[in-house]
Amino acid sequence: MQPSAPDGEITLRFEGTDTYVATPDLMLAVNAAVTLARPLLIKGEPGTGKTMLAEEVARALGRPLLQWHVKSTTKAQQGLYEYDAVSRLRDSQLGNERVADIGNYIKRGVLWQAFDSEAPPVVLIDEVDKADIEFPNDLLRELDRMEFHVYETQATIHARHRPTIIITSNNEKELPDAFLRRCFFHYIRFPDKSTMARIVDVHFPGLKKALLQEALEVFFDLRDIPGLKKKPSTSELLDWLKLLLAEDIPPEALRSSDKKIIVPPLYGALLKNEQDVQLFERVAFMARTGR
Numbered sequence: 285m286q287p288s289a290p291d292g293e294i295t296l297r298f299e300g301t302d303t304y305v306a307t308p309d310l311m312l313a314v315n316a317a318v319t320l321a322r323p324l325l326i327k328g329e330p331g332t333g334k335t336m337l338a339e340e341v342a343r344a345l346g347r348p349l350l351q352w353h354v355k356s357t358t359k360a361q362q363g364l365y366e367y368d369a370v371s372r373l374r375d376s377q378l379g380n381e382r383v384a385d386i387g388n389y390i391k392r393g394v395l396w397q398a399f400d401s402e403a404p405p406v407v408l409i410d411e412v413d414k415a416d417i418e419f420p421n422d423l424l425r426e427l428d429r430m431e432f433h434v435y436e437t438q439a440t441i442h443a444r445h446r447p448t449i450i451i452t453s454n455n456e457k458e459l460p461d462a463f464l465r466r467c468f469f470h471y472i473r474f475p476d477k478s479t480m481a482r483i484v485d486v487h488f489p490g491l492k493k494a495l496l497q498e499a500l501e502v503f504f505d506l507r508d509i510p511g512l513k514k515k516p517s518t519s520e521l522l523d524w525l526k527l528l529l530a531e532d533i534p535p536e537a538l539r540s541s542d543k544k545i546i547v548p549p550l551y552g553a554l555l556k557n558e559q560d561v562q563l564f565e566r567v568a569f570m571a572r573t574g575r
Contacts, residue, residue, distance in 0.1 A: 304333065304340035305475075305482045313470035314341060320468055323409075323427060323449040325459075328472030331517020334452040337472075338408035341448065348405045350447075352394040358415045360422030363393040364432050364441075386436050395426060396441055404445035413453040420463035428466065475518065477504060487522050488529070498535040499525060502548050506555070509567055516554040524553040 298314040300306035306314075314337075317324035326334045342349035352363055368389045375383050382388045392400070398407045412420055426432045430443035451467065453459065475483060477500055484496060499521070507515045516524075527550045528538075538548050547564060548554070555561050 298341050298344050301340045301344050303486055304336060305479060305486060306337075306340075307479065310337075310470065310472060313468065317450075317468040318448055321446050323451050323467045325451045325453065325464070325467035325469045326472060327453050327455055327469070329474060329515070329517070330454065331519050332472040332474055333518065334472060335408065335410050338406055338410075338450040338452075341450065342406035345406070345448075347448070348401060348403055349408065350394050350398050350401075350405050351408045351410065353410045354412055354415050354419070356414050356416075358419065360415075360419050361393075363395040363409075363423065364426065365393050365396050365434060366391045367436050390434065390436060395423075395432075398447040399430065399432075399441055399443035401444065401447070404447060406448045406450065409449065409451045411454055411456075412451050413456045413459060417457060417460070421460050424462060424466060474507075480518070480521070483518060484522070484525065488525055491525070491529075492535070494535040495525075495528065498538045499528065502538050503554070506564065509564060511563055512560050514556050514560060520554050520556075524550060527553055 298306070298311055298318075300311060314324060326337060328334055338351070339349060341347075367386075368391060372383055372386070372389045394407065394409075398405045427449065430446055431440055433440050480500060480503075481496060484491060484500075503516060503521050503524070506512075527533075531550065533549050547561065547568065551561065551564075555564060
C-alpha cells in the first residue's frame with residue numbers, strides 16, 4: 285500500500301523506469317521532495333539527465349507533464365498568465381464582441397495549467413538560472429501558497445492538487461537563498477563506468493561487450509583530459525555509439541595503432557570545437573610517442 289500524503293492523496297514512489305537509469309540517491313531525492321511537498325532543485329553538468337528526469341517521473345507515476353523552458357527573457361508572470369492588451373485594443377477598434385469579456389485575452393501559463401489540472405501533474409521548470417536573478421524569488425509566494433490572483437478578472441486561482449515540481453539549473457548564476465530554502469536539492473553526479481554501461485544498455489540492448497568496453501574507455505579518457513572546453517556528455521556518447529554501429533566500426537578501430545590516426549573515428553559526435561580536437565591530438569600523440 286502506498287503511503288498517504290498530508291492532503292489525503294496517495295503518494296506514489298519513483299523507482300526509475302525501463303528507459304531511465306536512476307541511481308538510489310536520485311530516487312531518494314525525488315521521493316523526499318514529494319513527501320515534503322517541496323520543489324526538487326536538480327543541478328548537474330549537461331548530459332546527466334536533468335530535464336529527462338521530469339519526463340520519466342511523470343511517466344512512472346502516471347501523471348501529466350507540463351514543461352516550462354526558461355529563457356533569458358522569461359518573466360515569472362508568464363508562468364501564471366499573460367494579458368494580451370494589444371489584441372484587445374485591436375479588437376475594440378474593429379468592434380469585435382469578444383472585447384466585452386476580458387477573460388478572452390488572458391493566456392494561461394504553465395503554473396495556471398498545473399493548478400487547474402484534474403490530476404496531480406509533474407511540472408518541469410527547466411534551466412531556471414537562465415532568467416533574471418529575481419525570477420526565482422518572484423515565484424516564491426505562488427509556489428508556497430499554491431494560489432495566485434488574476435488582477436484583470438479579480439479571480440483567485442487555487443491549485444486543485446499540489447503538483448510535483450522539478451526545477452533544473454546549470455549553475456550559470458547563483459540562486460537566491462530564500463528560493464533555495466524552499467527547495468529540496470540534489471546534484472546529479474556524472475555517471476561512473478558501471479552506471480554508464482547500464483544507461484547504454486537501455487538504449488542499445490545487446491551491444492557487444494568488446495565494443496562497449498572500448499568505447500567507454502575512450503569516452504572516459506577523453507573526459508579526463510585537463511583543459512577541455514566541453515567535456516563529452518552522456519547524450520554525446522549515445523550519439524557516438526549509434527554512429528559506430530551504423531558504420532559497423534570494430535572495437536579495435538577505436539584505438540588504432542597507426543600513429544597517423546590520432547583521434548577516434550567519428551570524433552565529431554564527442555568533441556565539439558577545434559580547440560578540444562587539437563588538445564586531444566597533442567595528448568594522444570605524446571602518449572603514443574612517450575614524450
